Structures are given as C-alpha cells and as structure tokens.
Amino acid sequence: MAHPHDNQFKRRRLDGDNGGQFDASNGPYIRFKPTTPREWTVSVALPTSVIADCATREQRTTYAGRIARACAVFSVDEIVIYDDSPPAQRPASVDHHDYTGDTDAAHFLEHLITYLEAPPFMRKTLFPLHPNLRSQGLLPNMDMPHHPHKDEWMPYREGLTLDTPPRGGKGTVVDIGMPSTVTINDTIPPKTRLTLKMPLDKSGVAEPVHPAAPRTDAGYFWGFTVRKASTLSNVFTQSPYEDGYDLSIGTSERGRPVSEIFPGHKEADFKHCLIAFGGPRGLEYAAMNDPELGELGIQGPRTRELFDNWVNVLPGQGSRNIRTDEAMLIGLMSLRHLWDSS
Numbered sequence: 001m002a003h004p005h006d007n008q009f010k011r012r013r014l015d016g017d018n019g020g021q022f023d024a025s026n027g028p029y030i031r032f033k034p035t036t037p038r039e040w041t042v043s044v045a046l047p048t049s050v051i052a053d054c055a056t057r058e059q060r061t062t063y064a065g066r067i068a069r070a071c072a073v074f075s076v077d078e079i080v081i082y083d084d085s086p087p088a089q090r091p092a093s094v095d096h097h098d099y100t101g102d103t104d105a106a107h108f109l110e111h112l113i114t115y116l117e118a119p120p121f122m123r124k125t126l127f128p129l130h131p132n133l134r135s136q137g138l139l140p141n142m143d144m145p146h147h148p149h150k151d152e153w154m155p156y157r158e159g160l161t162l163d164t165p166p167r168g169g170k171g172t173v174v175d176i177g178m179p180s181t182v183t184i185n186d187t188i189p190p191k192t193r194l195t196l197k198m199p200l201d202k203s204g205v206a207e208p209v210h211p212a213a214p215r216t217d218a219g220y221f222w223g224f225t226v227r228k229a230s231t232l233s234n235v236f237t238q239s240p241y242e243d244g245y246d247l248s249i250g251t252s253e254r255g256r257p258v259s260e261i262f263p264g265h266k267e268a269d270f271k272h273c274l275i276a277f278g279g280p281r282g283l284e285y286a287a288m289n290d291p292e293l294g295e296l297g298i299q300g301p302r303t304r305e306l307f308d309n310w311v312n313v314l315p316g317q318g319s320r321n322i323r324t325d326e327a328m329l330i331g332l333m334s335l336r337h338l339w340d341s342s
Contacts, residue, residue, distance in 0.1 A: 043245065154220075174206070255310040
C-alpha cells in the first residue's frame, strides 16, 4: 500500500534517469547536466546511397529522421553527407530544389537533418515551404538540450532575432522559445539565429556567444553541424578543423572487431574523431567513385588506408547486410567508450 505522503514527495522532487531533478522549493527542473568543458568533437560521415533503395519520399524522410536521432542520442557534433555515386550521375549543382533521384540525395539529407537540428520554434522562419519538407510530419522529435522546454532551465538558449522594437529603443528582441522574449544589447538583423548565455538573475541581460560555447565552456552537448562533401576524400580535405581529424575510423564487415582494436574501456586521446560509414556497397564503393582516390590507387582493399582504424562493428551478424542507420547505432554504441567512460 502506498504511503500517504508518497504523492506529496513526488510533487516536490522528481528524479530523471540521468539524475535530473526538480525541487519545488529550490527551482526549475534540470534535465541536462553539464560534463567537463571540451574542445574535442565526434563526427560521423555517411553516404548519399543510404537512401538509394527508398522508393518514396516518405521512406527517405523517415530514414533521414533515424540518422538525425541516432546522432542526437549519441551526442555527435558533426554530420558529413558525402556523395558516393558515380561521377557521371552527379548533378551539375548540389543545391537542387527537390529530390528527384540518387543524384540529389546530398541536398535532401542535408536539408532535412539541418531542419531537425534547429529548435522547433524557429523552423517555420528559417525553413520556408519546400518540396523536401512535404513529409516533415513523419520526422521524429529530437529533444536535444538546445530545444527549449518550458519546465526546464538551461544556462544557454538558442534564439531567433525579431523585428519587434525593444523597450528604450536600443538592442534586439530575441525569441527563445519561451513564453517571454529577451532583449540583448547588440543590434542584430531579424531572423538571425543566435546562441545566448542566459543571466543568473532577472536583472541580468542575455549575451550572444559563439555557437560552440555551451560545449567548450560548460560541457553541454549543443546539437550538431551538417555539411556536404562531394566525395569521400573531401570528407577529410574539407574538414572545418584546422588540423583535420586526428582519429579516423572506417567501418566495414571486412575490418577487425572493435574489441580487438579498442579493447577495454580506456578513453582515446584525440581532438577530433571521425567515424565513417559506408552505404549498401560499403566504403569501397565510395572510394571507387572518387576520382582523386583513383589517381592515388586507393581502391578496393586499399580503401582502409584512408583511415587510422578499420573496424567491424558487429562480427557474426545474423543478416547478410546491415543497413547504415543500424550500423550507426551499433557502431556509436560500440565506440562510445573511446570518449565517454561514464
């Protein structure tokens, strides 16, 4: 029989799976707790061919949603969509307005995944009506730390500047997805996305900061960037990090088991880690369709030379093929101990 004070206790304090707490006497619910501030990042690369077998726009849309969800759950910082189709089948411009076949897949995937990364309250403004978004109702809820929740407090917020005149005539009014807007001292054009550091008390003023500040200064996972690469080799050569990726991992059923290459639960020492996944025909297919790699003779079995490590995320698989979205979940779970010993 339940104790008569149980319900009263539950109203005063709720514990989440990750230790998030709500204490009615002390303040709002804190669902996401910061870790150690970090400069290091984890990136995932996947090919356009992942949606080659999707017969409808609805199937392509839900596939993009699964990719974004996997990267959100595992706190991935960067998603790279690379084109692994034969050069003759690639479009003259990657910025097509609609998905009409494999050659437009890069734009389609980038568009939907970027849409999902944005906080829901600003999507209507930042993403006008577009054919790629016709089935957006099938996309999943992301619930990342930078997506606002009215019952949660966060020291940072994502905001969208408005053209509303501020009180006093100075500064900029910013929508942060909450019942009340905030005003910052800076003058910024409307419809601009900002990352804000929130004041500790009501008398303070929110301050625009670098989009990476929640991660580098406080240790929060704060969503992911999305970029396109025209080839597999350009995943590396166009890296946004000055010194590129100092730990690269290629996944293949022809690789060695993760347990052999990365035994135990010891964290890896890296600044920027890249985990690359292949499509239905593997990373070798991407290398075969990469002119620059062809000139270097990196084809077939030599594809593994692109990476520091060549791993099999699931030896002894019970199906002839593992889909890329499945491989991502399995691989990120298997490799997570490299950067997270918790």
